[in-house]
Amino acid sequence: DQQVKQNSPSLSVQEGRISILNCDYTNSMFDYFLWYKKYPAEGPTFLISISSIKDKNEDGRFTVFLNKSAKHLSLHIVPSQPGDSAVYFCAADGSSNTGKLIFGQGTTLQVKP
Amino acid sequence: NAGVTQTPKFRVLKTGQSMTLLCAQDMNHEYMYWYRQDPGMGLRLIHYSVGEGTTAKGEVPDGYNVSRLKKQNFLLGLESAAPSQTSVYFCASSYARTGELFFGEGSRLTVL
Numbered sequence: 001d002q003q004v005k006q007n008s009p010s011l012s013v014q015e016g017r018i019s020i021l022n023c024d025y026t027n028s029m030f031d032y033f034l035w036y037k038k039y040p041a042e043g044p045t046f047l048i049s050i051s052s053i054k055d056k057n058e059d060g061r062f063t064v065f066l067n068k069s070a071k072h073l074s075l076h077i078v079p080s081q082p083g084d085s086a087v088y089f090c091a092a093d094g095s096s097n098t099g100k101l102i103f104g105q106g107t108t109l110q111v112k113p
Numbered sequence: 114n115a116g117v118t119q120t121p122k123f124r125v126l127k128t129g130q131s132m133t134l135l136c137a138q139d140m141n142h143e144y145m146y147w148y149r150q151d152p153g154m155g156l157r158l159i160h161y162s163v164g165e166g167t168t169a170k171g172e173v174p175d176g177y178n179v180s181r182l183k184k185q186n187f188l189l190g191l192e193s194a195a196p197s198q199t200s201v202y203f204c205a206s207s208y209a210r211t212g213e214l215f216f217g218e219g220s221r222l223t224v225l
Binding site: 004006009034036041042043044045046049089091100101102103104105106 | 146
């Protein structure tokens with residue numbers, strides 16, 4: 001059973017608009033969440049993270065929101081740029097202090113010029 | 114600065130053949146990981162290591178073995194390849210127990 005789910009396989013937005021990528025998890029023991037970005041033929045690269053003691057973390061155009069009661073997190077990209085077109089994975093730290101991450105299936109974002 | 118390097122990048126095997134994927138990192142990271150990526154499945158952890166000489170099973174360890182004889186290297190072995198092991202394999206390393214993983218570019222393996 002998938003503990004981290006990204007239910008939208010793809011998302012298409014216009015350049016300059018907001019992109020919202022969603023992620024749900026089932027295990028309330030998860031205490032650290034991360035977003036990774038992946039371009040074709042490259043490895044994933046770290047984008048932004050959030051600890052369960054926070055409900056928001058911001059880094060430039062990227063903001064991650066965490067709703068622990070709903071077991072839901074989202075990544076907001078504002079404004080979206082064509083270079084943001086990639087696959088985005090959310091991940092949860094599945095076992096405290098081991099760095100073992102559990103990844104969602106990924107959402108392919110396309111930002112149209 | 115090479116970061117995490119995986120070799121080979123591509124490989125085609127026949128069922129039953131064996132092979133080893135090599136991962137090397139030059140960041141002096143303690144933690145190293147092997148993941149596989151399959152369509153619609155995200156990345157799944159195969160094995161990981163929390164330091165030189167240590168290894169542990171991840172989510173999908175069956176059919177794979179690993180070794181961490183040197184801190185900078187993490188080897189993933191397939192003793193008898195099966196078509197179900199056709200996948201893209203990613204190695205990653207990290208300094209801290211939680212946080213940012215640095216990934217290699219991936220190794221695409223096809224088992225016929």
